[in-house]
Amino acid sequence: MNKACSLLVINVGSTSTKAAWFQGREPAALETIRYQSEDLAPYASLREQLPLREKGLLDFLKKNSLDPEAVDLFISRGGLGNPAPAGVYRIDEVMCEDLLEGRYGKHPSALGPAMALNLSKRYGKPAIVVDPPSTDEFHPLARISGLPEIERKSVFHALNQKAAARRLASDLDKRYEALNLIVAHLGGGITIGAHRNGKVIDCTHGLGEGPLTPERAGALPTMDLIDLVFSGNKDRKTISDALVGKGGLCAYLGTTDATEVLGKILAGDERAKLIFEAMAYQIAKEIGAMATVLEGRIDGIVLTGGLANVEMLTDWIRGRVQFIAPVFVYPGEDEMAALAEGGLRVLLKEEDVKPYRHTG
Numbered sequence: 001m002n003k004a005c006s007l008l009v010i011n012v013g014s015t016s017t018k019a020a021w022f023q024g025r026e027p028a029a030l031e032t033i034r035y036q037s038e039d040l041a042p043y044a045s046l047r048e049q050l051p052l053r054e055k056g057l058l059d060f061l062k063k064n065s066l067d068p069e070a071v072d073l074f075i076s077r078g079g080l081g082n083p084a085p086a087g088v089y090r091i092d093e094v095m096c097e098d099l100l101e102g103r104y105g106k107h108p109s110a111l112g113p114a115m116a117l118n119l120s121k122r123y124g125k126p127a128i129v130v131d132p133p134s135t136d137e138f139h140p141l142a143r144i145s146g147l148p149e150i151e152r153k154s155v156f157h158a159l160n161q162k163a164a165a166r167r168l169a170s171d172l173d174k175r176y177e178a179l180n181l182i183v184a185h186l187g188g189g190i191t192i193g194a195h196r197n198g199k200v201i202d203c204t205h206g207l208g209e210g211p212l213t214p215e216r217a218g219a220l221p222t223m224d225l226i227d228l229v230f231s232g233n234k235d236r237k238t239i240s241d242a243l244v245g246k247g248g249l250c251a252y253l254g255t256t257d258a259t260e261v262l263g264k265i266l267a268g269d270e271r272a273k274l275i276f277e278a279m280a281y282q283i284a285k286e287i288g289a290m291a292t293v294l295e296g297r298i299d300g301i302v303l304t305g306g307l308a309n310v311e312m313l314t315d316w317i318r319g320r321v322q323f324i325a326p327v328f329v330y331p332g333e334d335e336m337a338a339l340a341e342g343g344l345r346v347l348l349k350e351e352d353v354k355p356y357r358h359t360g
């Protein structure tokens with residue numbers, strides 16, 4: 001490994017910015033800069049948050065005596081951009097405008113590429129994103145919904161799903177492209193993907209399909225949803241926040257924290273057990289659906305993300321899906337390392353940087 005490579009990695013989430021400096025594969029400095037809701041409340045749009053988020057990143061560099069002049073590559077987690085196959089993409093003005101304007105969906109991850117591009121312009125080194133959440137490798141069949149006006153879209157935890165899939169491939173001493181896998185990212189949001197020979201040919205949509213999650217409702221019965229939308233005077237944002245942010249475990253049990261839910265279950269709370277087990281049931285059901293997408297030829301099922309730390313949940317899921325294929329549990333996520341790995345593949349000339357696809 002080339003120890004001389006210096007990588008600045010940026011990962012912006014709704015309440016935090018993760019910043020890391022890598023020397024080759026080694027993280028030399030890593031910080032999660034947290035923001036309280038009152039810190040962000042004054043900003044009406046994502047774009048307006050940019051100076052605050054940039055200040056946090058510059059403070060991180062200063063605190064750790066890191067000189068951005070020494071950076072070889074600026075790497076950010078991608079956002080909801082123009083759908084395109086997995087890979088490494090050059091950040092440009094058009095990508096940043098698409099993300100900041102929310103042309104393909106609004107998500108706080110939109111800020112990271114803009115921060116990386118500003119640094120890139122200032123210090124004259126390239127800026128890239130790796131396997132963004134709008135990664136799209138869907139089979140044409142997967143795009144059909146049931147209504148011509150609504151196309152199913154690929155929006156998922158591409159970075160961690162691909163990293164976990166590559167990790168299993170390496171553990172099995174096989175190439176990712178030689179395997180058929182089902183990967184379930186179990187985090188605040190949950191997505192379940194069918195990986196056929198290195199391509200995610202179908203996946204539950206992170207914001208509107210799939211199982212209930214700690215903070216999201218997942219798929220809902222459509223007629224009841226229409227009734228709910230038209231039942232009162234709630235505006236679009238209120239309803240959307242109730243489905244994504246305050247849905248799922250949060251709506252049923254008042255918390256998104258799985259440890260708190262476990263505490264309730266251990267204290268004998270039957271409702272908490274029912275809802276938590278229902279989440280496992282719905283996850284298993286989607287894994288079963290993806291098994292049909294892969295026509296039953298499956299080398300492994302991977303459970304990853306923060307919730308994969310919770311044995312009660314992974315045991316419930318395993319119990320329902322282990323007849324399909326062996327289950328591998330890789331708890332947590334290491335998006336920063338996955339981003340650095342993508343950058344190293346570029347610097348070591350193992351992977352080409354693709355241009356961002358402009359439309360219109």
Ligand SMILES: Nc1ncnc2c1ncn2[C@@H]1O[C@H](COP(=O)(O)OP(=O)(O)OP(=O)(O)O)[C@@H](O)[C@H]1O
Nearest residue numbers: 186187188189214256257258259305306307309310
């Ligand atoms: N070590 C752990 N032990 C038990 N539960 C955990 C652990 N880590 C995370 N969780 C639970 O996993 C869930 C998701 O948390 P996490 O912070 O991983 O998600 P996130 O990064 O916010 O969301 P996403 O993965 O969708 O980007 C929460 O319910 C959290 O309580």
Ligand SMILES: CCCC(=O)O
Nearest residue numbers: 133155156157189206
């Ligand atoms: C936006 C894709 C990842 C997620 O579901 O949060």
